[in-house]
Amino acid sequence: MPLPQLNVYRHDRNSRALITLAGEIDMESVPLLRKTLEGCLRDGIRTFDIDLTRVVFCDCTGLNTFIEAAQQVSAADGSLQLHYPPPMLTRMISLARCSFLLSNPVPAPMPATLPVPCFETLRRLAPVAPVASGGVL
Template sequence: MSLPQLNLYRHDRESRALITLAGEIDLDTAPLVRGSLEECLRDGIRTIDIDLTTVTFCDCSGLNAFLHASQQTSAAGGSLRLHHPSPLVARLVDLTGCGALLLGLPSGHPAPPLRGGLVPTDPTSPHWPAPVAPALAGGGR
């Protein structure tokens, strides 16, 4: 059995977490994403920022993991936002009408077409250090 083609990095600051994903989010790796986001809530995190800069692929199972986590985070009084989606992820979010929920875009506003910080609001502080340890498929941080 091969390991999933996804690395996940998490950096916490009080009740906020920056999750950086690198690789592919698909049927095999979406459970890792989902579990990680659920762990954030169990740890008291209420603001979750997800950096997708180095995500090379995301299918509907990945989108479902983000939507589920967004719903759970909102129910806990928090927020979840995706940042720097690739054109593929932006298109997936746009086609499904999830831009307002996952990207914080006004309703009916198309997702940004390119990478590189074109999401209108990016609350992730530039002072946050780069994550240093990849998560393992078994759920470590």
């Protein structure tokens, strides 16, 4: 029998829960995560601390699950915080502008467009290369 790709450990204290996740969070394992978070809400938990120290992978379905759970917990006058997410998840959270999920929020990503003075400096430093039609050089 194969090992589960996500292990979930739940430790309750009054209306607070520490949920420690280990493994991979993806489409296959998200139902287990949802079931755990919904069970906590049903049991009266209102403060969720989710430790991601041992998570090796999390895709967008995992991020969506955390966002949905945060909304449900917030509607129940609670809070959900992610602790020690892997770098890729931290980057996804930053790009999605969901730093409210993090216990230590990261700054928002740099804007896609450069300010005019910076753009002018880059244009002077880097010569423009022609682009071949129908593709990228």
